[in-house]
Amino acid sequence: MSSTTAEPNKTRNLIFIILGALVVIATYLYLIIGQPTDIAAGLGPSALIALAGYLIGAILIGVGAIHRLPTNTLVLIPVAIAINIVVGQLTAALGLPFYFDSIGTILVAVVAGPAAGAVTGAFTNVIWGLTLSPLALPFAITAIVIGVLAGYAARIGVFRTYWLPPIAGLVTGVIAALVSAPIAAFIFGGATGGGTGAIVAAFQAFGNSLLASTTLQGLLSDPVDKLITFTVVMLILLALPTRFKQRFPFVRQYNVLPGTKAKKLD
Amino acid sequence: MTTLYLDRPSPIHRLNPVTKLVGLLAVVLVVFALPQWWASVAILVLVMVPAAVVSGVGGRLLLVTLILAGPLLLVLIIAQGFFYPGRETILFALGALQFSLEGLLLAVGVGTRTAVLVAASVLLLLTTHPGALMTALTERGMPAKVSYVVSSTLQIIPAFRTRAESILLAQRSRGLRTRGNIVRRVRVLLPLVTPLVLGVFVDVEERSTAMEARAFGSTRSRVSYAVIPDSRGQQFSRWALIVLALAVVVLSFTGVLR
16 A cells, blocks of 8 residues: 555645645635625626636645545545535435535545545535536535645544544634635625525625625534534544554554554554 | 436537537636626527527426526525615515615626526536546546546445445334434434445445556556547637637726626
């Protein structure tokens, strides 16, 4: 397995990721701080800038990150995407008021690192866009952010404890809500689904702007969803045998999970 | 996984997938660059409708577009019509709620734009098999890893869903109750998801070894097994579409088209 970790063009991939992150950050700052004047109209160049900036950024990060993954990590990703989609639909079948469509992303991020989490997140939205609804595609950047944050949370040792993962989930949910709010506001005018559209309208009725309303709607649903998702992922990882968890180099290197400490002779 | 693709003998089906993708991008760029709501309506009537008729999948295209964009348009008209903050011209009032022209125009603008985005994407998916799209893009330099992730996921999902259902049945036969209050149903999720995850992760290791043995990680350029037909005319139209769309964007940003 060690032969699969070869990574040619390392600098090129890093440049892709940094460039993608800069494009996304620039787009975000333009939309949030620049407060384009056409936000009241919801139409005009800011919609195009939001769509193009977030998509180009997501593609650059996705391509840069996918090249960093060795084959044994890459084969995890289709499985993780399938977990996202099937568990998301299973949740709907059980009639739960959550999405739970990022369990696979967070699971892969915890056992294989932020780059793997980013790729899983991005491609979940690509597959969703190809099969269920093209409207999922602009939100790819949110899924990338969730995967990256979960990966770094695991790296600093959040999943070594039993009480930190829910907190990390809460923080990830808040950031995810902030990242996706401008997409919902500028590209879709606040209406991304039947239920959430009604909540956005309710916030607007209290005199909030469109962007403030989509942000508040996101803050209402995302943190709770991610808190539960992170907790479920922690419980799944606890239930998996240690021998299985120790297969992942990322888990051993950063001592991600309780009882998986790297031996001196590794 | 069930993709939207429908096999029909139409000229649009025979186009190179990259041509269709460039067409989609050009259409989306144009409707997002132009702030006028009638620009999106014009694209819908003058581009999408003829394309739908020629492709022979018009009925399905209409159905899927209505299912995806219809509720959105409805929510937008109700939400923005009544609650748009900058309302001046009131069309009618329901009690204390005032329906404004400005809100309606915003809703129609965003709604038709989204409808074009959905219709153009769905037309691409109805007339192009994802496998063909991936092969054509890989031929043009898209990393083979991207193609692997997309194609492999589409094949894994049905098998995965079958496995999820059999686990659900197995746990129910052992007395797992999947009904009850929310806390109980969240707790039910765990004995379902854990065997699912463990099972598929075990398969993954074997697959990785098999792929490595077939030079999956190699960075040398490869030849393609399936050749996707292309033509000079299509090559030219792709560039023409890109130039046209960018021209609209530039004209719109410099204020000529508004």
